[in-house]
Amino acid sequence: MSSRRHQMDASAVGIRMKDAHTRLDSAEFQLAGDSPHEWKHAAEIAVSAGIAASDAVCGHVLGYKIAADSHRDAVTALREAATSSVAKHLEVLVAAKSTQSYGDRLPTRSEAERLVLHARRLVEAAANILRS
Template sequence: MSPHEWKHAAEVAVSAGIAASDAICGHVLGYKVASESHSDAVAALRLASNDDTAKHLRALLEAKSAQS
């Protein structure tokens, strides 16, 4: 794959992870985080799931920041 294709694949993976987090929070907590703060999203996912799952979201959000 070309560098452009790898970058696009990473962007899609990050978007999918964020969407999954929103779905989990929506189902378990009854809401999804609308805040721009990544730490708010990670905290909500920790409440809805567990520390391990939240750790993976944090890694995806850090990758998103690195891609920008």
């Protein structure tokens, strides 16, 4: 396994899927708040939930997750493990990662809702893939 690919067994896949669900729950809780700071936190956690779900799918289907500086590699791996439509959710989420994690601009509720929705769809797709 290369340094960019980290092998995953069934236990690791289960942990990442539980991470995805827990983070999505947290994002939805923060999204319900009235403060733009809560929405920023919701958006940031949504990105993390999507990455965890992607790791679970890739680990389940491919036997590894991507651990690289470029999230494009993770999107490519998810496209291989699932479908382009599933990978599109991750693509949107990782495109927002820097802004949400390191930026100093607060998102609107609508912007945060959009990211939480992408995370929810990716987590749901991942759960379905892991069940099959």
